[in-house]
Amino acid sequence: MKITRWAATAALAAGVLVLSACGSDDNTASSSSSSSSSSSSSSNSVASPSAATSSAASDTGSASGSGSSSASASGAGSSAATSGAASGGSGSSSATSGGGSATTFEGAGFTCATGELRSSGSTAQGKVIAQWITDYNAKCGASVNDYGGGGSGKGVSDFSANQTDFGGSDSALKDTETAAAKQRCGGNDAIDLPMVTGPIAVAYNLSGVDTLVLTPKVLVGIFGGQIKTWNDPQIAALNKGVTLPSDAIQTVHRSEDSGTTDNFTKYLTAAGGWTFEGGKAWTAPGGTGAQGSDGVAKAVQSTAGAIGYVEWGFAQSDKLPIAQIDNGAGAVELTAESAGKAVQAAKIVGTGKDLALKLDYATKEAGAYPIVLVTYEIVCSAGNGDKAALLQSFLGYAATDGQQSLADLGAAPLPASIQTKVVDAVKALS
């Protein structure tokens, strides 16, 4: 009896030891492509000398609590080593980037910092910010936590509840939200920093229909529930020569508070005829709600005759057909170029350090894709305490080097004029 008990204890202890010895945070070895941005490979190795030294130590696969940061640092070490070999993948995106993102991380005067940061919010920037966090952690050996996602509503509310250090949101802070945010910042203003602009795709699922042209008016009809079938005369009039099925239209919207909903309903309101309340929550009756951008994309994908609004990157990754939008100057296909045109026209409406942008949804400019959104990071302008250095460094990375990986992820970089303002604002964070 005693012996078996000892044996069991020993086996348990051995099991725990084995278990704790075999884990690893180091995922660079198994990756097919280096995910780090290759734009500054020379300075990369300079920036993280400590990473290079610690990578050797963590090759054994440390699983201790303190080992986590060094293990992620080893990612930086090895990626810095391999980045010279032009390993393809998203790393090569810098060549295709559009707007004026000439500024680099070091060029703008940012330095690496370490520590942890929590963030959550807009799923529109989810893919982008996940990439940034991966790249930044690899570059600087920091341990910025995973982006929490959950929608712009969550981004703002988590930030206001001091659950996160910065929040992602597709809409600038509203008057009703600033008070709570200000309180959370210890009396300092919370500011909106535009980081990513992205087109909203109107994705649909109709077998045999490869191109579909829609006008704002028809979109209002579809999402408002007046247009119920695909072969409705209003749609048919826009799509001559396309055989439209008689299927019922299944609209899909976001079920949670979302900046994408906010921007999309702003667009519908600008088009006129949209009588429902705007804002982050979808208020029109009918249709089904899906959780998150990914949920909407999956719902459209799995339901025949469905149509939904979703960020471009999600429509792309699920290979959904995207409707062309005719704002009055002819049908415009959604491309990086056509979306960029609309973003160029954005104006800064924020006051002080706040950089909230205003987009012209009713634009009639030829070749401009009108349904775009700007996603912000919401931070405290001051009073960030010991997180300030890392916050500055990470957001600085996002505003500079980070801009170069956007196009592959279905987003567009900031126009140069806005980018410089963002960089200045980030530098002023304390």
Place this chain on the structure above:
Amino acid sequence: MPETWDRVAADDRAADPRTAEAELLAEAGEHGTAATEALTGRLAGTAGSGASGTVAAPTRRHGAAPAAAPHGVSITGRSTRVGDRVFKGLAAGSGGLLLVVMAAIAVFLIWKALPAFSGNSGNLITTQAWRPQSSPPFFGIAAILFGTVVSALIAMLVGVPVAIGIALFIAHYARRRMATVLGGIVDLLAAVPSLVFGMWGLYFLVPNTRGFQSWLSEYWGWLPFLKNTTATSTAQYGQSLLMAGIVLAIMIVPTVSAVTREVFLQVPGETMDAAWALGATKWEMVRTAVLPFGRAGMISAAMLGLGRALGETIAVALVLNSGFVINPHLTEPGGDTFASTIALKFGEASGSPKGIPALVFAGLCLFVITLLVNSAARMIIARRREFTA
């Protein structure tokens, strides 16, 4: 040292062969515990059979007079008394802690839900929307109450008959050896995490039952709740309340069948033999002997299943699309339950003044509903116990 106590006790036993039933019972009253009472009863029984009279005496000493008998002190000295008291305190304290936790759940849920009662531009009960973050906040539980109750009822309608069938099968139809194996397999179904049911429901069941749903809508659509008014093709059917109910049904079957099985196995053999002797067929035997005996058990088992179905979170959150309207057409996609709403809406709720209180209020409603259902089930079981005892 236990050995010495044993010896002393043994000596004592040999030396003092008095048996007095009245005394024993009095002691038992003094102790007031089940174990002592049982002991007394047993001793009284064995005393009647003669030889064992010797055993009774030390117990009397043990209970009655630690101070009176000089060598009794070594057996039931003060230290052991303290040990007993501490141990009983620990045991009773644990039980008390359990009550405290239940009370704390109720208190905290009520307390933190209080802000939800004010500043709501909708009606807390009748509004079919959930927008506590917008300004002004606009939310009410009508739609989610509907979704919760309806999905749970579907689960009951589909799951309970099957579960009772399984219980009958295992208890009275299958061979003994096979029955234990099959019972184990059904119990395994109960161990599968709800997350897995949800994933299976979403990725396997929903895509593969589109045809079934469209068939229901097409041929049984004259029943308004089976009619899908929005879909024009089979591929447009999907994540409906009906499917959520069916997934829940699969989940409650093991729970319900385990409880009913136990009850069916307790049916007195005499009753069944009486039925056989009257020439009953197997079904007649079951109907006249087994089912009446197990009626209370079946009802309470069904209510336990109902409780589980009402509170299930992840499976529903995965299978169901959100809708926030009372939609009587069960084959149309969309619907929400209390639990799924809390899980899915929690993320965005934390910062706004009404977000969390609204969800806590939903949790409170769910808590109260499950509390009522479970209490009812337990009371039925308790009453039945009184009958049979």
Place this chain on the structure above:
Amino acid sequence: MTSLAAGSRPTRTQPSELVGARLPRWAPVAAAVAGVVLALALKAVLGWTGWLTAFFSAALLFVVVLTGWSFRVEGRRRAKDRLASTLIYSSFVAALVPLVLILGYIVVKGLPAFNADFFTHSMNGVGSRAGGGLYAAFIGTLEQVAIAAIIALPIGLFTAIYLVEYGKGGFARAVTFFVDVMTGVPSIVAGLFVYTFLLLGTGLRPFGAAGSIALAILMLPVVVRSSEEMLKLVPRELRDASYALGVPKWRTIVKVVLPTALSGLITSALLAIARVAGETAPLILLVGYAAKINNNPFHGDQATLPMFVWDQLGKRTGNASDFGEARAWGAALTLVLLVLLLNVGARLLARLARPKTR
């Protein structure tokens, strides 16, 4: 076959006076064949597309044919009996089918994700690439469930001891009742409760042990219930013998009752652990999620297997990677294996140790 219902009497060809007319032994088979043939014919004639419809109509036709035939030959009572038996058998099949489908489907979907890296790596830095694994989540689940067990098992055991050894009167009845009621507390409500009293308004951020508390609340009634049953199984004679030797009550419990019931208690503990290991709902509210290994359950977001699945399905962030689904199935299979292992282990232990006559 059902002994009486199927009419497996030796005297078949010549109906005896006592038993009355019976269907031949091959009747169910014939009815089944007839059902299938009729269903296939219907499928061909009416142009049904799905096999499911054909299957169900075959089943229905089988029941109708067999019952009708039995009604003609054997009379009303036997026909009813046959109908009931058929339904009871089919209800069992109806329960087995989903079980097989679920386990089969999850194995098929989950197994391809299994490799050495999957079990030894975290998701740190994986982003939208392939690779990575559930190591961090596995550690998180083990730690959180262990803490939950450390909280719930002693309290549950002591409560069970109280109910079995001491419990009398109103207090014990109240405890029994609320243990039963607590069994029905939905997991999300337990999570919400811990959130309201631990995180809400206290400024604390989610951490692993917060989830453990919710899991402990869910475990507690299960532990109490099953331990109670186990303690009740300990023969009264053992206690009596101990009391008779003058051993104090608490020593009797510790030295006699608990060791006797030990295997049963371990079984019930394992079953309780298995019950909460796959619990997801409270964790969504309480523990957050981290791609990195976090070995400290008392600080910072900690991944767990259910949250790993939730995250990889894109439900947490609304942003699923292309490779996430495969990883999610892999993690779900791991979770099921873990839970089944605990269950089967517990049951084997119970069976091996049951005839304990010492």
